[in-house]
Amino acid sequence: xxxxxxxxxxxxxxxxxxxxxxxxxxxxxxxxxxxxxxxxxxxxxxxxxxxxxxxxxxxxxxxxxxxxxxxxxxxxxxxxxxxxxxxxxxxxxx
Numbered sequence: 759x760x761x762x763x764x765x766x767x768x769x770x771x772x773x774x775x776x777x778x779x780x781x782x783x784x785x786x787x788x789x790x791x792x793x794x795x796x797x798x799x800x801x802x803x804x805x806x807x808x809x810x811x812x813x814x815x816x817x818x819x820x821x822x823x824x825x826x827x828x829x830x831x832x833x834x835x836x837x838x839x840x841x842x843x844x845x846x847x848x849x850x851x852x
Contacts, residue, residue: 771824785805789805816829817829
């Protein structure tokens with residue numbers, strides 16, 4: 759087992775890891791809000807699960823590269839989910 763230091767990430771990898779972690783924390787925060795308010799619980803749980811398995815799978819297939827195109831597509835997928843969530847919130851009750 760190698761106990762040496764992990765190599766430093768390139769700036770692009772750091773940027774994509776930051777975007778992914780920000781989206782994941784947003785999803786976890788929305789899950790807490792959904793559980794507290796009792797609204798959109800299924801979406802909130804599904805979104806966190808989709809991120810968990812999506813990012814883990816993208817990192818597995820991308821061999822740990824945060825700048826891999828598959829990982830980037832996962833980030834953009836969740837950016838679209840944030841935009842849809844914002845559209846639902848700003849639209850208000852129908």
